[in-house]
Each structure stands twice: as structure tokens, then as C-alpha cells.
Amino acid sequence: MVIHVQGVSKKFPDGKGERWVIEDVSFKVEPHQATVIRGPSGVGKTTLLNLIAGLIHPDKGEIELNLKDSSGPTSLNRLNARELLRFRRDHIGFVYQFFNLVPTLTVQENVLLPLALTKREHLREQAIDRLHKLGLKSHKNAFPAQLSGGEQQRAAIARAVAHEPQFLFADEPTGNLDAENSAAVFKLLWDEHERLGTNLVVATHSDDIGTYATRTIQLT
């Protein structure tokens, strides 16, 4: 088991009161699974993904991620802000629906940014190769605003996996794309998951990922 979510609940301020967005969610993910979190809009898919990625803290429950070479699982609840930041930087790749790339860096620079942050410069050539294989060679010196939505998402995936993280999370990665591009993005996520052996968790309401998913978590 690489991800263990145990009784997790999260609430957000809602007008004058508070609203529980997710309540008492528990599940486990085994190594190298491609997990899909499904559910209708507003059910808390993004919140759950943010919780697993350590971007927000749960109000109740515990989240543990198990790293490949560690002696035991890492409880995200017990990490302080600095440790959580480092954990996220080193072991997690994230793809959003929008705004995945730093607008002031070129496509190639965006892809190399995680390497600079994690000091994994030795992965530079692979990252650039991957970018080329994704059909973005001619766009490597372009800024994100000069790319189409599909190209931006491809570049985002290249950026998310550049430092070869053990976890790859994607939040509605195809929400802004047409069917053709959606299929291409899912395939790409799957290919990278297969090639690198990462643990892929995708929050989506699209059915296109169905063929790739090895595990589905339905939120209601």
C-alpha cells in the first residue's frame, strides 16, 4: 500500500457557517496503481486530491504515503510545513486543469524548473527528450501563452514528471480540452505512469480514463 487515507474529513467556511466538503473518507492505494477519483461536481474530488498531495491539511483523519525506499509510511499529518513542502517538492508531481505552467518561463524552462528545485540536474537530458517526444520540440522556447490548451497540458505533464516523482496527481487534467486532446492527455499520463512506475491518482468526471484506470474511487 502506498497511499492510506483513513477517516479523512475536511470543512471549509461557507457564508456565515462551515460546510463539510468531504466526510470520513477512507481508502488504500496499492503500488503502481492508476487510481481515478470520480464523482459529480462539488463532491470534493479536488479537495481530496489536495489533501493527498499535502496541499491542505485534513480536519479529521490521517493520510499516509509510503515512499519506495523508506522504512515506513510517512504521515502527512505529522509533517510540519517545511517538511511537507520538501516532501511535495521531491516526491509529488501535480497537473491542474488550468494554469499549469509559469507564464514567465518558456516551455523548456518550465519543465526544468522541478529539476532545479530538487537539484536533480542529472535528469535534465531525459526531461528534454521527453518534451521532444511529446511533440513540443518546436515549442520549447515558446512561452505558455503561445501554446494551445492541449500543448499546454502536454507540457504540464512533462513538467510534472520531470523530476520522476513517486506520486503523480492530476486534477481534472482534461477539463478544458476537446475529446481528441483529452484522450491524448490520458494516454500520456498512463504512459508516464507505466514508464516511471509512479503512483497515479486522477480526479476527473471524464469516462475516457476508464480504460487506463486500475482502481476507481467513487465519491458521492
Next chain:
Amino acid sequence: MKLLIRSQWRDLISRPLVLIALLANLVLALFAISVVHVAGHTLVHEYVEGQPQSAYQYVVPLTDNRESSYFTFRERWRAGELPEVVGMVPVVEGNLEISGRAIPLIGIDLVSDSQAMFDLGDAQIPTTLVTQDSVIAFGDDLANTSFPNDIKVLEFRSGEQTFLLADIATAQNLLGRTGEIDAAWLRYNRVRAWDWMEHLSPGITTGLGFSRPEISLADHNIEPMDVWQPTQTFVGSIAFNMGLLGMLAVLVSGFIVYESTARSIERRAQEFDRLQTIGVSVLQIRSVLILEASTLVLFSALVAAVVSFVFLQLNDLIRDVLKTPFLIATSKGLVLGLSTALIGVILAFNREVRKASWIELVLGVVVAVAMLCYGIWMTTTLFGAYVAVFALCVLHIVVLTPALIRLLDALLPRFKPKSLISRINVRAMWLHLKQAKFATIAFSLAIATAIGITLMVSSLRTDFFELLEARLPSGLQIREASNVDPKIIRQWTGVDEVREYFRGEGTLSVGKTNVIATSIDEYEARRYGNENDADRVGVYVNEKVAAQLRANIGDELELKLPSATPISLPIIHIFKSYGEMSRVVLLPKDQVPSNPLVRDRLLIVVQPDAIASVERRLNEKYPSATVLSHGEIRERAVRIFNRTFALTNLIALIAVMVAVIGLFNSALALQSAKNAEYRLLNTLGFSRFALFRQSFTQSTLHGGVCCLLSLPLGIGIAWILCELVNPRAFHWTISLHVAPTTLGFPLLLGLSAAVLASILPWLFLSRNPK
């Protein structure tokens, strides 16, 4: 329409920070307009309108001082010559020695022009002045003066100017000039079309260099009163300078309104498109935006009126809420604010429709260069100097700023710092510069003005302090010194020398002048900065005299002293006299044939270690005299200097504040895009501190570029202030000193303000990103 207004209102209050910043912006700009107007009006009122000559527009000096000459002149006028003149009074002027001081006395024949409306403050001149051989004493500092028994003071009236007013016969008696008349003051029958503008903007006629149409009469030299009486042009120039500085805040504010509206339109472009698809017209959308801007300006004007009223009350500039100048100032602020805001909104709405073509840009540059040439070389008016400043600003906006953006556009893709973080910072700064172009322009204009004013004031300070150092060497001064015997003081231990100064008023061809007579030796030459030519016999004149007479060293100066034959001597030195409103002539004492002057001052050259003991002895022996050390006088001068520029600095600071709020507003508007970027960077592993560092670095870079951008314009403005504005307004020449330390303060202020303006939105919004 109602629903559109409701929607606009909700959008406005959904961004409280933007709303508050915009309101603060407008309030500050309108406050500056009100304060500047009332201060300018008060200044003109106190120095000019409180003078008896303010009712007259021309003066005719009578060279022989004979009453018969006046009556001959008057007869010619009554016979129909000079039909434009509707009234005249004969005048005699001179100084009376009162408590050791030379106090100017103006004698007017009050019955010869009964229709004259003397605006002398609280009340008209009482008729008893004609019958009782008495004087009215004007000036706050005369209230406690003890007058000799032969001078009956009918009443004291407060005011900035010190003088005595009497009927002409009384004045002739007191001055010992029975039967003499110095000049005739003429009242012109036409009200100038420009006079009403003076109410709208005090000092504007002086600034624009408007002069009444020349009238002439054979055998008589008719001079405009404001040339004859330099106080008028002096205070008019100050009021004009302040007025333009106040306008700067409104100009900067206009850019901010434009930027803010453009951002709002940009942000809501999709919404406006949708509205149009369901049938809302462009006119309706524009009307709602105009209504919003007008409401904001109206509300701001109300707040600004209250704030400026309190400020003016605290500074004793206005005592009555219903004073016309305050109402005019508030209305002026409102009209200017509304016009600026409406133009800003309309331009912002049309921004996407049309951009200036190359031809228009080139035309703009040509016009700006032509204006610059006109302001520098083709006119000598103060207005011309500001046309040059305006032209520099236009060049800054249409040439320098776009050129810098283009240069960065060309250079930045090639500039690749090794660190990707640095690349983000540099490019983000560049993006910010482009996106908030108008806020950047407004900010750089404000900082440039601050740089210009700081450089000018510091240059003037340097020159003024040098002058003080030379003019006030170690020593003591005794004022009201008529009863002090210099022979006694010369005997005292530690006293090297006692120098006597005689003062009075004389007349030059351009008008009245202050006259100082003393022994012009090596010591005096050194005081006036003429070490190399101390032996020649002649007169020293201040720069105002030289400029108005268009005289140079070596030219003969014709000077007339009361009851004395005219003196003609060569000008051997032109000296600086910063802060002096009047013309000043320094004469060698031995060249004054009789003594129409009052010995009102002694300068005691004392050995440095004896200053305290000599000062003590003087105070004991002459308690009625005022004894001041030169150190004290220097300190007073410095205090006055700082106070003089306090309002100037305040207005410049307001302009900077308006611009800073504008930057804050644009940074706030750009923050939503920034938040998404920061969320991504946070996901990638940037800590909150690292993000703060990013934002700080980008803000500092942006602020640095803004400051760099404002530097050439700032130095240009300083040059115009030193080389054109000061000589044209006050006849002072200032050497521009561009010291890095002087530049440091406004640059640091600008940089800090820019960083603060950009970092605050981050601090506000990063806590609760939406």
C-alpha cells in the same frame, strides 16, 4: 439600466481594496487642488491685494518730483489724453525712522480718486485720515512698536506687509518733502478678460506673462504697476508654481482612473460581451461606467472638501467656511476631478478600438519638441517654462517609456540568468511593466517630479547656504540701531570693527528699489562674492535689478534717492539675493550726497571667542536694540527656507502618494493571475517565504525600472526649474547640482513606495487567494 447599475455596484463593492485605493487616490488629488488654490489665493491676497496700489494698474514716475508736473500731467489727462485711464492719484513715498527701523510710508491724495476701491483688508480707508494728520499702520510687527509723538497712528491693521499709509499732505510733512510728488498711479478703465482667470487659478496672469496693453503719453514713462511693484510678480509666480504642482496630482490621478477602469473593463470583457449579445448597448455599458466614476469623484470631492477644510483651518490659511476661495477651490477640484475621471473612463473604454499610429506618434514627438524649443528659447514667461516641462513629460510618455519597453522586449529574451527563479523574476517585472503601463507612467511622472523638486531645492539650498556663509561671517548684527554709537563699541575688547548700514528706498527706471549704503571695501566685497574686483568704485545690484534693467557689469546705473540729486554709477557686481522679493542696490556710502537713508543696522566684526561677551554687553547697554549673532540669523534663514518649501514638498509627496496608490491598485488587479502562479509554485515546492521573496524581488525590480525611467525626466525637470522657472519667476540663478546623495532620497522613496505598493496586494490576497 437599473440592473446594470446594480451589477456594477456589486462588482465595485466585491473589491473593497480597489475601491478604497481609488477613493484615496481621488481624495488626495482633490485635496491637493483645494489646498494649493486657497494657499495661493491667501498669498496673493496678503501680499498684493492688501496693498494700496492694488487698485491701480499703471504708474507714472515724475522725474522732477514737482507738484506742478503732476498737475500738468493731470490736466493733459482731463483734456482727453489717455482716455483709457479713469482715475489717478498722486503719491509720495519714503521711509520713516521708527524705533531704529526704516518703515516705508506711502502718501496718497485720497480725495483725488474717490471712486478707487482700496482693498486693504477689513475695511475701507477712514475719511478721518485726510483731516487728522495721522497714519494707518499695516503689518503685524508694527502692533507693539512705539511711534514717536509726531506720528499719530489712527489704527493698526494686521498683514504680512509692513508699511504706513497717510494722506499725501501728512506724508509730505512726515518725510520732510513738502510739495514733492514721486509718481501718479493710474486706474485703467478696462477689466482684462483674463482677470476672472486669476480667481480660478491664483497667479495665472503672472505665469502666463499677461500684461496690460501699453498706454503711452509723450514725455512720460508709463509703467505697468506689477513691474513697478515686484512683490506682485513674486507672489504671483509662487502661486502659479504651486497651482501647477497641484495639477500634477490630478494628472497622475487621471492616469490611475484610466488604468483602473481599463483593468476593470479587461477583467469584465467577457461579461460585457455577453451583455451585448442579450441586447445591452455599448452606450449603456459606458454610461454605467461613467456614472460609477462620477459617483466616486463626487464622494471623493466631499471627503476632500472636509479634509482640506480641516487642514486649512489647522494651518490658519482659512478662517471662514464660506470664504469664496475655498468654495472656488472645491468646485475647481470637483470639475477637474470629474473631467479627468470621465476622460480616463472614455479613453479606457476605447483603448482596444484604436491605437496611435506611427504617424500620430511622430507628430506627437514633433509637437513636443516644438513645445520644448518654444518654452526654452522663444519665450521668457513662466508659462513657457512649464510648457517645456509638459513637453518633457510628453516625450517621456510617448518616446522614453515605449522605447524602454521595446528595449526590454528585445533584450530580455536574450538575457538568461542561470537560475530559473531569476528568469521568472526578470520576466515578471517586464510583464508587470507592460500590463500596468499607465500606472508605471503615472508613477514615473510623480517620482520624476519629486526628483526634479528635490534636485532644485537641494541646488538652491547649496547656493543659498554658500551665500549665507559668505554674507554672514562670524559676527553680530544690531538692528533698530539708530541710537547705538559705533565709536563706543569699537573700544570694546574683542571687537575688530563696527560697520554701518544705511537703508532706504530709491527709484530706478523700472521702479522702486531697496537701497543699502555702506563702505564697500574688501570685507564687503567678500560678503557679496566680489573678491576679485574689490577696489573699483561703483554699485552692486541684485540679479532682479540686472535682469529687469537688462544691465551688465560696467553699465551705468541711474538711481534716484528721495530729496537727492540722481546718482549715476557703474555696476561693478551683480549679486545673488535668494528669498529677496525686491530689487536691491548696494551703494558706497561716500557716494550718497545727502543722507535720505536711515542707519538701521550695524555689523560688528568680533573675534570668535568674544562673540558671547560682546553680545551680552550690547544687550545690557542697548536693551531696545535687537542684537543677533550671524549664527542665529543663519539658523532663522534656514528655518524660513525649510518652511517655504514645506508646501512644495507636501504637494510633491501627495503626487507620489497618488501614484503609489495607483501602482497598488494595478498590482491588486494583476494579483489574481499572480495567485494562480503562486499556487503552482507552491505545489512545486516554494515555501510561503520563498514566494514572498519572489514577489519582493519582482516588486523591487519593477520599482527600480520605474525609478530608472523617471531619472532622465527628473533631471530634465530640475534643469528647467533651475534654469528657466527660477530666473523667470524670481530672477534667481541657481546652479544645478546633481549629487548622487541628493538623487538617492527620491529614488529610495520611489523604490520603497513601489515595493510597498506591489507587495501589499500580495500580502493581502495571498492569505485568502480567490
